[in-house]
Amino acid sequence: MTPHDTLDAHLSGLAATLLPYRREAARLADWGTELAWTLARGGRLLVAGNGGSAAEAQHLTAELVGKLRDDREPLSAIALHAETSALTAIGNDYGYHEVFARQVRAHGRPDDILLLMSTSGTSANLLTAAHAGQETGLRCWAFTGPAPNPLAEACHDVLAVPSPDSQVVQELHLVSTHLLCEYVDQALPLIRQLPTASLPTPRSAAPARWLPAPAADDRGATGHRSPDHNGHGTNGHGANGHGSNGHGANGHGTNGHGASGHGIAGAGRVQP
Numbered sequence: 001m002t003p004h005d006t007l008d009a010h011l012s013g014l015a016a017t018l019l020p021y022r023r024e025a026a027r028l029a030d031w032g033t034e035l036a037w038t039l040a041r042g043g044r045l046l047v048a049g050n051g052g053s054a055a056e057a058q059h060l061t062a063e064l065v066g067k068l069r070d071d072r073e074p075l076s077a078i079a080l081h082a083e084t085s086a087l088t089a090i091g092n093d094y095g096y097h098e099v100f101a102r103q104v105r106a107h108g109r110p111d112d113i114l115l116l117m118s119t120s121g122t123s124a125n126l127l128t129a130a131h132a133g134q135e136t137g138l139r140c141w142a143f144t145g146p147a148p149n150p151l152a153e154a155c156h157d158v159l160a161v162p163s164p165d166s167q168v169v170q171e172l173h174l175v176s177t178h179l180l181c182e183y184v185d186q187a188l189p190l191i192r193q194l195p196t197a198s199l200p201t202p203r204s205a206a207p208a209r210w211l212p213a214p215a216a217d218d219r220g221a222t223g224h225r226s227p228d229h230n231g232h233g234t235n236g237h238g239a240n241g242h243g244s245n246g247h248g249a250n251g252h253g254t255n256g257h258g259a260s261g262h263g264i265a266g267a268g269r270v271q272p
Contacts, residue, residue: 032183121149
């Protein structure tokens with residue numbers, strides 16, 4: 001295989017994944033808004049991964065604690081694998097499967113967000129961390145490769161890159177990281193306009209089973225996959241999460257967070 005063949009093969013695999021990835025990535029706008037709500041009221045993002053995914057998780061926390069593009073206040077985000085002394089001590093004393101879970105129990109608070117990154121979705125230490133996050137009351141998200149996979153099943157929501165090539169998966173996870181930060185930065189000015197009393201407290205929902213991404217016309221205005229077109233459905237926040245009406249223009253609806261919910265279109269228009 002010539003150098004040009006190698007290049008063309010890699011770019012062809014990336015190009016073939018972009019359209020189905022675009023449907024998956026539609027959820028990032030709502031993730032960014034929810035993450036902005038969480039961080040603006042003093043919550044925290046915990047992130048973890050192994051190998052290349054660890055590097056990408058640390059890239060994400062650097063963008064939030066530092067900045068993506070424009071200056072703003074620092075936001076609380078911790079890459080759990082970057083605490084090497086804790087990581088190695090926990091691995092030595094409790095086993096490698098516990099290296100993230102024990103830190104989740106130490107640093108996580110109810111309604112914080114835990115984001116776990118894995119190309120395979122099968123890493124034991126990430127699965128244990130997801131279960132620890134559920135037990136602690138964190139909202140659990142995952143970046144993975146093709147779903148279904150165990151990590152997608154264990155988390156509340158998942159962005160599953162539909163490519164069999166782990167390199168392409170990691171490359172689009174990096175795109176997802178930058179998009180997530182962009183959406184956080186877009187939502188923060190709207191959130192700052194609201195009085196502190198109106199900031200919602202996200203509910204913890206049970207993890208829902210992964211569903212394949214529907215066609216673009218099955219997502220509705222807010223980009224959520226949904227079997228009934230009303231919001232997150234079984235793979236999102238669910239009936240015991242943000243309410244039956246999903247992220248409509250007015251927020252989460254009367255059975256969720258009320259008029260000041262996470263909806264992007266309504267985030268800056270709510271009267272105190």
